[in-house]
Amino acid sequence: MAAVQTSGERALNKVAIVAVLLVTIIFLAPIYWIVSTSFKPRNLATTIPPTVMFEPTISPFVKLFTKRSQLRSPPSAEEYAAAPWWERVVFDGGEKIVRDGKGQVQWSGYPSRFLNSLIIAITSTVLAVGMGTFTAYGFSRFKVKGEADLLFFILSTRMLPAVVVAIPMFLMYRAVGLNDTHLGLIILYTAFNLSFSVWLMKGFMDEIPKEYEEAALVDGYTRMEAFFKIVLPEAATGIAATAVFCFITAWNEYAFALIMTNRRAQTAPPFIPSQVGSGLPDWTVIASGTFLFLLPVAIFTFLLRNHLLRGMSFGAIRK
Amino acid sequence: MITPLNTSSRAASRGLSDISIRNLFIIPTIVFLIVFNIFPLIYSLGYSFTDFRASTNAPANFVGLKNYRELLSDPYIWNNFAVTAKYVIVSVLGQVVVGFGTAMLLNRTIPLKGLITTLLLLPMMLSMAVVGLFWKLLYDPSWGVINYVLDLGKFQWLGDPKMALYAVAFTDIWMWSPFVMLLSLAGLSAVPKHLYEAAAIDRAGPFYTFFRITLPLVAPILMIAVIFRTMEAFKTFDLAYVLSTQPSTEVISIRLYKMAFQEWQTGRSCALAYIVLIMVLAITNIYVKYLNKVKER
Known part of the structure; x- marks a missing residue:
């Protein structure tokens, strides 16, 4: 009986492995197609049957930048x-x-958009994670009146649809001249990511034993010293994971950028679709622009793989 | 002379009490969020009772509840909500089926499991607008790889008004099934093995095992995924906006965007924004209550 079951299970396992491989291939196929199209000569990008084997060329990337x-x-x-x-x-x-x-x-418009994306995503990440770390520590270690309500308030600001927030922000930015500026988007993305950063960092802070700082306080450290010298190093992994999440969110953001910027401070996500236009688009150039834009996120996803679950669930689920 | 000075300066540095540190750490964030998130909403609440148009210099006239009354009796707006609801149902259902199914497949010893899982998670990390755009080429009736692989001839994915919403939802399913998979996998791996052993001893069939052991134990975490994805799908903008110009894919966020930034009906769009906002807050409230309940377990 047992032997029959194991051979049945083994067969089932084999079927599952094949199915998993199939699913993986289907899921990765669109990404593969982006990468492969970005190395094709233009005339091979739109062929029937689709071109799979070809001599790769760098021309889409040259064209992307010029x-x-x-x-x-x-x-x-x-x-x-x-x-x-x-x-x-x-x-x-x-x-x-x-x-x-x-x-x-x-030069084409692409390099400046890419640079804008970098400046805005990095600055807003530093601000959101910096403020978020302090606030998370405050919520984690001290009694705060109405803590649950405040945390809900913090989270709810993140949950609003971008367009809903964008309408009044657009009017206010227009009044103070922040439309189409780097600072304008940096502020928006910082506000957007701050709530996320507080929630995630609070989870990481809660995991650091209070006894560490208490021992330091007994040794004559001030609370501030204990925070900077004991807590921050312990929280380094959490800070890094939170930062990567904030960076990816800001890097990928589309709606705010579409509404708030048009040239000077425009980031890559609204720029790339605007290049498709109405005529016959050069898909090799779009693919190469997409590929370069996706590369940092793909690398970060691998670095972050053990923290994805936690980040995507706002710190609710810890492994 | 020196000693007391030293003590007092030491006391001064120690004197930054826990309460002032707490305030120093928390208040700037709260103030920042109030200024950049709450204040704009108060600002737009005011405009929602006016006929203000941001494209003209004409002063805003107070019109009372007219905007709300007109919006709520406008069949086009209701249609936008219906489109959104259909989109939410199709894409979330698809994500649960594909994501949970994949998690069931992955929940066993598989060579290179870690690598495969990470690769499968890639789509959800990418930019919806940028990658979504590329699906335009994949869906193309003449050159699209999808039609070629499925041998569909010149099937219209985005060109056909009825199909376009499904096409957008399929892309969303591709991007976000990994999210459901990730959460399901965490739920599945937490199911105690001895329950399955006990079921095997009792000769329980696979269906019985699935519906009586697996599903009930994974349900709470799956519910988190469903609520979260529902909320995101309800707010969807990027994907539908870059992929399709069909009226049949005009979800509520797109309508709001057009009303505010193409038709410049600022006052009216503020009112619509508030209607959407109340709906989102209601879903968020459910979500957060649920999160806290799961956390307490």
């Missing part, structure tokens, strides 16, 4: 020979890089 125009006629032999390799791949695709009067290469 302004280009269609070639009316092929470039002359000497023009082609004089061009650097990265310009030749653009010539090969039937386009040329636009240069200004001094012969300088014209």
Whole structure:
């Protein structure tokens, strides 16, 4: 009886493994398609049957960073020979890089949007995690009147739909001139992430035994010294995990950025869709822009893998 | 002479009492959130009783409850809510089925389980707007990989008004099933093994084991996933906005966005924002109560 069961179970296990592999492939296929499209020449991006095997080219990335125009006629032999390799791949695709009067290469809108995304996401993360750590410690160690209500208030500010908050913020920002500025988005993302950071950090703080600081207080440390020298180092993992979560949220945010920025402080998420336009989009360029944009998040996801559950449930579930 | 000075300065530094430290740590955050989250909402509550249009310089006129009355009797708005409800049901149901199913598959000894789990979680970490956009190519009737793989010819995913909402929901299911999977997996791994052993001794069938042991024990954590995803799906904006321009996919957030920033009916949109806000707060309240209940266990 037992032997039959095990062989049955083993067969079931094999079926499950195959099914898991299948599910994994299906889930990763769209991401694979983004990566592979970002290395295709333009004419292979939209083919039937879809092109799977091809000679990879770097031209989508060159095109991503530069302004280009269609070639009316092929470039002359000497023009082609004089061009650097990265310009030749653009010539090969039937386009040329636009240069200004001094012969300088014209940049596309992408690099500045990417830089904006970095500046805004990093600054707002530092602010949200910094303030959140202090506040979480306050809630974790001291009696606060109406603590549950305050924590609910803090959380509820995060739960509102972006558009609901964006309407009055847009009017207020317009009044004080914060529309389309880095500072404007930084403040918004800090406010947005702060609630999350408080909730998550409170969980991490609760896990640090009170006895550590109490021992330090007995040794003559002040409460502040105990916080900075004993609690913060203990909380380092939690702070790092919270920071990565805040960074990813700010990095991916779309609605606020769409409403509050249009050029100067625009981040990558509203910029990339705006490039699809109404004509025939160059999907290889969109794919390369998407790929570069996703890369930091993919790396962080691997670094964060043991804390994902906790972060995604606002610290409710700890493993 | 020096000694008392030393003690007093030491006392001064120790003198920062726990209460003042607590206030120093908590009050700035509360103030910040009030200024940037609550104050704007009070501001927009005021505008919701006016006919203000941010595109003109005309002063706002007080119109009382007119905005609310008109919105609540507007069949188009109700239609937007109906679309949202349909979207919530399709995408959350899909995520629970796919996510829980995958978790059941993964809840056994599988080679490279850690790596596979991490890879499966990748979609939910990515930007909805940016990755969602790429699904436009995947759904394309002529060049789309999906039609090719499923041999659907020139099937219209986003072009067909009836299909578009499902297409957006499918992408959402792809992105967020991993979330349900992650939580379910935590729930499943917490089910005590001896319960299954006891069930096996009693020769309980797989269905009995599933419905009487697995499901009841995973239910609380699965419920967290469902409430959380319901709330997020109700607020959805990014995905539907980048993927589709069909009226049949105009969820309430998109209607609100258009009303506020394309039609510039600022006063009216503030009123609609408040209607949405009350709904979200109601769901949030349920969610937080539930979270606290689960935490206490």
